[in-house]
Amino acid sequence: MLLNEMLVPVPEGAEEIRLQLPHLELAALAWGDPKGKPLLALHGWLDNAMTFVKLAPALAAVGYRVVAIDFVGHGFSDWRPAGQTYLMLDNCFDVQAAAMALGWEKFTLVGHSMGAGVASLLAGAHPEVVEKLVLIDGLGTLTTADKDAADQLGQAMARWIGHQQKNRNKDDKANVSSFSGRIYATIQAAAKARMQGVGAVNYLAALALCQRALQQNDFAEPSSGWFWRSDSRLRHPSPFRLTEAQNLSFMAAITAPSLYIEGDTGLMIERLEIATRLQAIKNVQKSLLAGSHHLHLEEASCQAVTARILQFLND
Known part of the structure; x- marks a missing residue:
C-alpha cells in the first residue's frame, strides 16, 4: 500500500x-x-x-x-x-x-x-x-x-428536517463538508483521525480503510485536501x-x-x-x-x- x-x-x-x-x-x-x-x-x-x-x-x-x-x-x-x-x-x-x-x-x-x-x-x-x-x-x-419508540423517531425527524434545510439548494455530493466539515491536508492526517473513530484502530488499519473512504477535494476553499466520501446521513439517528x-x-x-x-x-x-x-x-x-x-x-x-x-x- x-x-x-x-x-x-x-x-x-x-x-x-x-x-x-x-x-x-x-x-x-x-x-x-x-x-x-x-x-x-x-x-x-x-x-x-x-x-x-x-x-x-x-x-x-x-x-x-x-x-x-x-x-x-x-x-x-x-x-x-x-x-x-x-x-x-x-x-x-x-x-x-x-x-x-x-x-x-x-x-x-x-x-x-x-x-x-x-x-x-x-x-x-x-x-x-x-x-x-x-x-x-x-x-x-x-x-x-x-416506550422510547416515539422519541427515537422524533430525534430522527429533527435531524432530517435540519439536514433538508441545510441542503435545500445543494447537491449533497457537492457539499464537501456535509460529513464532518473537515478537510485533511494529507491522507496520513485523515488516517490518524480515523484511528480515534468508533472502533478505534491502529494506524496501518486506519490507512487501509482510508483507501476507499476518502475523496480528493478539487474545489473547496481555502485549500485542497481530502474529505470523507461517506454520506453524512449515516450519522443521523435511525428512525x-x-x-x-x-x-x-x-x-x-x-x-x-x-x-x-x-x-x-x-x-x-x-x-x-x-x-x-x-x-x-x-x-x-x-x-x-x-x-x-x-x-x-x-x-x-x-x-x-x-x-x-x-x-x-x-x-
Whole structure:
C-alpha cells in the first residue's frame, strides 16, 4: 500500500466490480475464482470493503469467491436518494439484491460489526439462502425499548428536517463538508483521525480503510485536501430500531452453522445482550481472540482470526 498522496482503492490481487441492483448500484471488491464457492463479506459502520483486505485473500485461496461490498452510502457505492433515511433493515434487502445480481442462490456470509448485525438479521429472516455465518465482533442491532419508540423517531425527524434545510439548494455530493466539515491536508492526517473513530484502530488499519473512504477535494476553499466520501446521513439517528425481544426472534430463526468471534478488547466484550443473543442461536460456536474491534484487520491479530474462520468453514 502506498504511503504517499495517492489512494489505492483496489488492493493487489482484488478486482473492483459494480453490482446493479433494482434501486441503486453497489461497488465491491472481489477476490478468487468467479466460479468459486460464493461468499459475501459485509463491513462495519463508516468502514468499507477494505476492512477485508487481510482476510479475503486467504478465503479465496481455499476456493471461495469473496465479494466484499461497500454498503450504500459508504465507499464507492451509491447513496440513498435525497430525502431518504438509512435503516438497518434496508441493508438486508441490499445484500440479498447483491447476491441476486451475482446469480447466487445460496452463499456464506461474513460480517464485521454493523455488517455482522446485517448478516445475522438476514440469516434469521431468510435462512434458506445462508450456507454458513461468520460474525466478527457484532451480533444483532442496536435497540430501542418499546416506550422510547416515539422519541427515537422524533430525534430522527429533527435531524432530517435540519439536514433538508441545510441542503435545500445543494447537491449533497457537492457539499464537501456535509460529513464532518473537515478537510485533511494529507491522507496520513485523515488516517490518524480515523484511528480515534468508533472502533478505534491502529494506524496501518486506519490507512487501509482510508483507501476507499476518502475523496480528493478539487474545489473547496481555502485549500485542497481530502474529505470523507461517506454520506453524512449515516450519522443521523435511525428512525426505527428493533427491540431486544425482536433481536432475539431473529437469532432464534438462524439455522446456518455459525461462528461468532469476539475481540478481548473489542466493543462487544462483556455486553450481556450479546451473551443472550448467542444463547438464542441454535448452532453457534464462540471464539474469544486477542484483539480489538477490528481484530480481523490489524496485523497483530488478523492471522489468528483468519485461521479460526478457515477452520470453521472447513468443518
